[in-house]
Amino acid sequence: MKGLKEYSIPFVGLKEGSHEFQYQIDNTFFKEFQYEEFNETNVIVDVEFIKKSTLFEVLFSISGSVNVPCDLTSELFDQPIEGDYKLIVKFGQEFNDENEEILIIPHEEYQLNIAQYIYELIILSVPKKRVHPDVVNGTMESETLKRLKELEINKEKPVEDESTDPRWDKLKDLLTGKNT
Helix, strand or coil: CHHHHHHHHEEEEEEEEEEEEEEECCHHHHHHHHCCCCCCCEEEEEEEEECCEEEEEEEEEEEEEEEEECCCCCCEEEEEEEEEEEEEEEEEECCCCCCHHHHHHHHECCCCHHHHHHHHHHHHHHHCCCCHHHHHHHHCCCHHHHHHHCCCCCCCCCCCCCCCHHHHHHHHHHHHHHHH
């Protein structure tokens, strides 16, 4: 993960107060994590790093799009994404990231690498079900959708009464005989 050094914030030289950073994320970022589910990535990450005397607040805000296949048609499209995340960074004896919202780093640390948090925020901002906008508005023309329409069950058609097995009819008579 040598390519992620630019996502390290050296906080030792920073004055107390708010500091802003901006990152342009593309597919080279995800290659470092060996994540290849996005065809193209165009996401802007705004980070507000608030340094206080005993802790840091890191506010992440993302917006952009990722190019993914539609779950219904497999057609590629740009899925817009947005997300926010707040992280509190405190100092302690040893590194501890068990809590999602609080990170404890050793007193000797001099920088904070935020690449993992950016990665997780982007991944979690993509919807579970990805549907092409043209499928939603009904203008998509594809072989997959045509085939799905052919196989669709028509609810307007009345279900014809199928004949039942006479053995089951005899059992039903026994059941109705008990109730009377």
